[in-house]
Amino acid sequence: MYEAVLCMYLEFKKQVETLLKETLSQLGTAVEDLDLEPSKHADLSSKVAFRLASREKKNPKELAEKIVKSANISKFPFIGEIKAIGPYINIYTSKKYLEETFFRIRSEGSSFGGGFCKGDILLEHTSANPNGPLHVGHIRNSVIGDTLVRILRKAGYNVETQYYVNDMGRQIAIVSWALSHFDFDTSKKSDHAIADVYIKANIKLEEEPEKVAEIDRLMQLVERGDESTIKTFSEAVSLALDGIKETLLRMNIFHDSFPYESTFVRSGAVTRIIEEIKATGRTYIDDGALVLDLDDYGFEKKLVIQRSDGTSLYITRDLAYHEWKGERADRMIDILGSDHKVISSQLKATLNLLGKPEPEVVIFEFVSLPEGSMSTRKGKFISADELLDQVEEQAFVEVDMRRPEMSDDFKQKVARMVGIGAVRYDIIKVSPEKSTVFNWKDALDFEKQGAPFIQYSHARACSILKKAQKEGIWKEDFVMNPSLLIEDTEVELIKKMAIFDSVIDHCARELKPHTLAIYARELAESFNQFYRFVPVINVDDEKLRVTRLGLVDCARIALAISLETLGIDAPESM
């Protein structure tokens, strides 16, 4: 996996692994797992002495001391010190490691800390039904998906993003039907206007259940390829999708492609995969529907592959879609809400049964409202647009309060960056497996340490550099000497920047983007502490001043990369 040069912390870790393995073999022993972990007591800490102690019935403390005594760190430039504290083996980075970090950030700039993986990934996210605008639950999918895309790209993968468009399911049939029965409000954003008629249609269908037959009829027509029905469906879909794309773009999110479900029906791929499934000999007809037995994969209930009226289902079309994706990438990743837990497992099981590549599925739990779960159909939701409007409005108030002298244009721009950043950060900082309840008070609170905190640190770094530039004391090509950076806050800041690669590595490996959010906050915190305790421009010694300016520039770069990877804009002034 790692064929390129490792970045800072990962390289340090590798050196430590080599050192410990060599030392252990020198002592005539070996372990599977070195039990290495970052620790607050050291840059890296090993609990290997515990393992050896229980195996060899010896004292872990003595073992740790013995290992440390035999370790020869001289040929590992990034290792500064190794020592035993009780049964723990603590390893510290060297000065060389800090200096190298400084120079690498300066020379690599925005490409620092990544590029150690390779391969093609197809990542699907959002894929909300085009029956209304995105709501605050959908965008959890979008933000998790988009952040993962950015992380994976940073790690070095070539990632294509897709929004899988449901353009022929029951819900879209209802939307299409609704458009011919209710007035479409053209003064509204199109996705919102679609939701209006969709909600009305659902009420109508509930009052007059006999009308459901009309929906079934539409679905059959579309499946059969009836031109005019297809046209009305696709018009309905475009209306919703145009609005959805606009909302996504507003949040710095865009998809490389929008594959339509119907494509897989018309190409014959769905029919073909149904035949393949039949060929497994595990299907039979039940109540007129074609069902698949996945009992040995742990599913009690049969999976319905085809409706009794012969039309395909979401799962069938999704199987064809994944077959297609699997032929085009090394890895497939799907971001799905917890309502898809079972169906996505069934999808994977069926693909496995057919000997086809399976996707990696990232599940996130639902966002609900204080009064209960959201529903587009019932009109019970808070749209993403509404949230973004409110947040930007509040952000404008905050900017206006702090920078009253600036132009409205400036305030507007900053409010947008801060508002969207705040929304994205609040979503991404929470582990996907936690269900959350949306509340306005929290969403509009700019006091908490979120995106604005990180953006502010970036703006601060820019401000220092700008001022120094104006005074003629800062140029990128000044000769700098990072060995002068010995203050605690300086060292901490450099170390924090250096672990960026391992954060990206961890997020990409586990597909857990929230740890990057926490990292970015900690990085900003480190910079703020440095800023508070260490003067930069007001330093008499020119060499030190220039080097510290270089450090500020490194921090600016690291903060900008972190924000960029989180999909949050990095303002130069705010």
Added chain:
RNA sequence: GGUCCCGUGGCUUAGCCAGGAUAUAGCAUCGGGCUUCUAACCCGAGGGUCGGGGGUUCGAAUCCCUCCGGGAUCGCCA
């Protein structure tokens, strides 16, 4: 009822998969800090039976069992 996820100070939350060094941070509360590079900042204080109970282990927030609470899901919706 079955299955999956979650339950950590008043509120939000990290750590849990790969068990170990005083359990992470924010908000809120209280106290201190702007004639000095942007105070959307920094420093400090109080506040925790890691949902309850049992078990495994030298050692459990972390693993196992059980109960309670919340969410998701359980064939022709997606």
